[in-house]
Amino acid sequence: MIELKRDALVFSFPEVHPSAVLSVDFQRTLRIPDDDKDYPLPPGLGRFPVRHVDDYAANVPKSWIEHGGVMLPMYQAEALWLNFGSEDVEDRDTPYPFAVMIATGKVNAVSGGTWRNGIHRRPQQDYVVVPEQPWLDGYCVEKGIIRQFVAMPLGAGYTTEEQITGKAEHGGLQIVAYPMKRDVFERRFPKHQRERVCYSAPMPCCCEAPSSMGLAPGGRMRQEIYDDPYDISDWDLDHGSRCFVHITNSMVWRQVSGENPPTTPPTSKEYTDAGLPWFEWYDDKNNPLAGNEALAGMKSVVQMGTQKGDVPLPENQSVTPQHVTALRKGLRRGQVREFEEQKTRDSQQIYM
C-alpha cells in the first residue's frame, strides 16, 4: 500500500515484512546552471507539498483522475530531487532494501527506456537500489554524471518524454518500488547482536492540461547511480507498488488546490554568494552505472532553447561553489543534505 504522510509517499509491504517500508519525498532545490560544467550536489530546501489528485477532481484534467496518484506544484524551470528512506530493521543493522524504478513522462530516468513493467538489468539496469542510493537528482547521462530534473511545460518540446518519444502524453513522475524477498533479506542480513553504531509565466502548450508539467534535463551534476549489488531474483516482483506523481505549474496551484505554492527557491548564484554549502557524496563500496546513450543524447533545456531561439532558463549564470561539504556513506537514518531553516546559515550546522 502507498500512503501520503507529511508530503512523503510511504510504500509499505506488511505482507512481505513488517519493516518493509520505503519513503520517497520530493525536495525543493536550486536549479544548477545549465552551462555544461559539472556541479556538486545542491541542498534540499524542504519538501514540495504533495496532494491526492482525487481530492481536487473538479480542478484537474480528467487524465489525472484516470492515472490516480498524487500531484505537486513546480514553477517552470524549477528543479527537484528525490529523497529515499527505508526503515531500519531491528536486530539486523540495516534498512530494508528496495529496488525503485523512476520514470518521467514514462521514460526511465536511469536507462532511458520507455515504460516496461518490472525491473531489468539487461541491456541496462533500469532502477536504483535503496538504501545504497540515498537520492536521485536527475537523469543518468554518464558514469558519475546526471542531468538535473528541471520542470518544463509539457508540449513545449523540452521534456525528456518529448525528446525520447516525440510525444507529450504523460508528464509527471512515475515511481515503482519492489521490496527484497523476505527469505533473501533474512539470509543476506542475518540477525545479530545489535550494534547501532524563470520562474516565469507558463509557456503556451498544446496539451490537454495547460498546467501539466514534465521534467527535462538541466545542468550537469556529479552524482553516481549505483549498480545493483544483489541478484535480480532477490527482488519480490509479486509485491510492487506504483504511484503516478503529476506536476502542475505552481502559478495555478492555488486555483487547483486552494493553497499557496512554496516560494521560489534562491538562484544558484544567490545561494553560492551567501557562502552556503554544496555537497559531494562518496560511496566507494558501490559501483556506478555507466550513463545511457539515449539520455546522454538529449539536449539540455538551454541547448534546446538555443535551437528554438528561446531563453527558457532565466538567471543561468555559472557559479563556482566555494563550500563543498563531503558526505560519506554511513549517515545515520534521517540524515540528509537538508537545509534546516531553524538553524543558522552556517555550513557546520546544516544537517548532513
Add this chain to the structure above:
Amino acid sequence: MSEPFGQYLRQKRETLLKQDRAYTVRKFAATVGVQPSYISKVEREEVGPPSEATIIRMAEVLHEDPDVLLALAGKVSADLRQVILKRPRLFADLIRQLKDAPDHALLRVVREVRDGQW
C-alpha cells in the same frame, strides 16, 4: 505509550547515546536549540513538556514520530487541530468509535494513494 513524556524522552536519548556521543544532554540540547538545563528538567519532569515546535524538533533529532511525542506531551499538532476544527463533531465521533478497534481494523481506514490506469 502511557509513560510520561520526560521519561520517554530520556530513555530514547540514552538509547541513542550508547552508540553516538551526539546524544549527550549538552549536544542534544544544542541540536534542538534549547539549554541543556532545560532538557534535564524536562527529562526529570520538573517542568511541563516543551512547545509544539520544540517537540517536533526533538522528534526529528531522535528519529521518532512527532505525533507520538506530541501525544505523550498531551498535545495535538497544529495541522491535526486544523483538520479537527473543520469538522469537530464528525472527527470526535470517529475517534470515539474507533477507540477500541484493533490495529488491523484501523489500518483499513487509512487512506491509500489510489493507482489508476496509466
